[in-house]
Amino acid sequence: MEDWQKNLAQSLTTPEQLATYFPVDVAALSRVVERYPMRITPHYLRLIHAVDDPIWRQCIPDSRELDDLDQPEDPLAEESLSPVPHLVHRYPDRALFLVSGTCAGYCRFCTRKRKVGCAAMRVTMGDVRTGLDYIARTPQIRDVILSGGDPLLMSDLLLKEILDGLSRIPHLDLIRIGSRMPVMLPERITDSLCALLRRYRPLYLNTHFNHPREITPEAADACARLADAGVQLGNQTVLLKGVNDDAEVLRELFRGLLKIRVRPYYLHHMDLARGTGHFRTAIADGVAILEALRGTLSGLAIPQYVIDLPGGKGKVPVCPDYVQRTGDEVWVRTPEGGRIRFPELKR
């Protein structure tokens, strides 16, 4: 067993274990965990300072998960957009390949919480081959996103098989990986993993930081190793009520990410997934945050705010509306809150 696997095995997976650290209602949380699994790595557990803090809320099961029944389990219609198991083909040129059914830690707000860590998401070597075959015979696909679950929870050997398989497909322009390892289990970013990833170009890795307190020295070191291996690093943040729905928190997060060589890519509005209602914010909250950041933060630090539309209709950007038309006149709001008239071309 590698060191990271030993550390992962030390994770908390039951409310009883949790109760040895914090005063929790074991019976209530057990009901949640029966449906939605928990796992908290030793590294992530150390980031909790207090009950209900932004780290706690992301990883500790909550009874409200079972009360939120109005939303669909699969809001993005991923199951119906899967031509073969574990592969979501929503956009003509891109495929989301769910190669891993498990994660180092289970985020309570996960859009795939209906199945991450559950038997339904177990991926066999046969599924991987079927997915690779589908990509190989679908030349419109130019961009494959390895996701899950967390692809970096696989062994280096298995990951190599998949990356080699993808590399042999001539119509692919690039490979992407989505992984929360730098945040949850930074020790997974080993020298041997980096030596493996270094061989595939271009390789983009989108990680998932949601709060500045997740930018630890260990996480920074993991990102530095990946960047040094030539991996292009981006970040996807989910806008979460009570965690990061605050301009100052996100300003610190996005600045901190640039400092560790990670480019903020998306700020996701919460998907309408069952069991996640207590994390939901209004779209207007996200827009107000973007307005507060614009003009006072490096443009490189500002991600695109996106909504993934229900029913698998795809992601669309949500932008503050800076341009107003009144008759023939065009007025543009300034980042400071004023507005100026802008001479528009006649068409």
Ligand SMILES: *Cc1c(COP(=O)(O)O)cnc(C)c1O
């Ligand atoms: C988000 C997503 C992608 C990638 O979208 P980008 O906007 O290119 O990052 C691809 N396929 C599916 C199914 C997705 O949900």
Ligand code: SF4
């Ligand atoms: S790491 Fe990603 S896939 Fe895994 S539980 Fe968290 S949000 Fe879901």
